Amino acid sequence: AEKIIIDTDPGIDDAMAIFFAFQSPDLDVLGLTSVFGNVPVKMAARNAVTLCDIAEKDIPVCEGLGLPWVGPESGYAHFVHGDDGFGNIHPKLSDKPIDPRSSAQFIIDTAKQYPGEVTLVAIGPLTNLAMVLKMEPEITKLLKGVVIMGGAAQVPGNVTPVAEANIWNDPHAADIVFSADWPLTMIGLDVTYAVSYNQEYLGKLAEVNPKLGGFVHQAAQFYAKFYSEVFQNSDEEVCYFHDAMALAYVIDPTLFDMKQGKFRVATDPLCYGQTTFAPLDKMMSPQWEDAPVMQAALKVDEERIKKLFMDTYAL
Ligand code: BDR
Ligand code: CA
Numbered sequence: 375a376e377k378i379i380i381d382t383d384p385g386i387d388d389a390m391a392i393f394f395a396f397q398s399p400d401l402d403v404l405g406l407t408s409v410f411g412n413v414p415v416k417m418a419a420r421n422a423v424t425l426c427d428i429a430e431k432d433i434p435v436c437e438g439l440g441l442p443w444v445g446p447e448s449g450y451a452h453f454v455h456g457d458d459g460f461g462n463i464h465p466k467l468s469d470k471p472i473d474p475r476s477s478a479q480f481i482i483d484t485a486k487q488y489p490g491e492v493t494l495v496a497i498g499p500l501t502n503l504a505m506v507l508k509m510e511p512e513i514t515k516l517l518k519g520v521v522i523m524g525g526a527a528q529v530p531g532n533v534t535p536v537a538e539a540n541i542w543n544d545p546h547a548a549d550i551v552f553s554a555d556w557p558l559t560m561i562g563l564d565v566t567y568a569v570s571y572n573q574e575y576l577g578k579l580a581e582v583n584p585k586l587g588g589f590v591h592q593a594a595q596f597y598a599k600f601y602s603e604v605f606q607n608s609d610e611e612v613c614y615f616h617d618a619m620a621l622a623y624v625i626d627p628t629l630f631d632m633k634q635g636k637f638r639v640a641t642d643p644l645c646y647g648q649t650t651f652a653p654l655d656k657m658m659s660p661q662w663e664d665a666p667v668m669q670a671a672l673k674v675d676e677e678r679i680k681k682l683f684m685d686t687y688a689l
Pocket of ligand 2: 382385412617
């Protein structure tokens with residue numbers, strides 16, 4: 375199984391992703407590192423241990439950074455994920471202690487313990503990842519891969535017309551992460567908005583796995599309301615499991631059509647958090663020369679990925 379660390383801000387789709395990873399025989403989750411984003415960082419850490427408790431998984435959970443690299447405290451996304459980050463279903467929170475190491479320290483320690491073996495999957499703002507690069511520049515050679523749910527290569531954003539939430543929450547950190555020469559893969563809105571989950575699908579998840587699927591089904595009710603009423607203005611209640619798709623990539627990259635290219639992140643007020651993707655086969659302006667090559671997912675096999683989630687929850 376692939377050794378992974380999940381950097382997360384739980385979050386309803388984070389919960390879906392984390393349970394999926396716990397269920398998968400192809401993934402070995404070495405720890406969860408928390409970051410602010412959907413919720414404040416202390417709540418993110420507490421929610422992450424709670425998810426471990428529910429799944430009866432005893433792994434380290436660390437607290438990470440609570441503020442963006444530059445600028446004031448972020449606004450959080452309680453209107454998307456509920457006051458508790460779990461669609462206001464208010465599960466009993468775990469009182470298990472949080473690992474004393476910071477998220478960044480845990481990522482560095484674990485990468486050194488298993489050089490070349492660990493894939494870091496980031497499904498929240500990229501603040502901890504920027505800190506990892508600052509604390510241990512050698513990290514770029516120690517990780518097997520870095521997979522990010524964030525950004526948009528060829529489609530609009532979801533917070534502003536140009537910015538996706540995880541990048542918009544900390545574009546300065548994202549800029550550092552996208553400028554580093556490490557094996558980076560981006561799973562962005564291009565593919566995560568391509569697959570929606572309706573009530574029938576959510577109900578089936580609960581049926582095949584009453585404990586974990588049942589949690590996701592319940593938590594996703596608030597989330598699906600947000601998407602239908604606020605975001606899409608439609609009657610059908612569907613939701614999107616953005617974060618789980620980054621985990622699916624680690625298990626089976628053939629689910630996606632990938633394209634190599636270079637990414638830049640804008641930090642100026644007008645385009646705050648915009649990701650711009652320049653495919654390698656297109657002409658690029660000189661200021662892109664230094665940017666490292668990475669890859670982005672542009673298409674996904676909807677049927678197969680939905681089946682992978684369902685089959686894995688059913689295990
Ligand atoms: C991303 O933003 C968060 O609200 C979700 O958890 C996901 O990580 C989607 O844009
Ligand atoms: Ca998330």
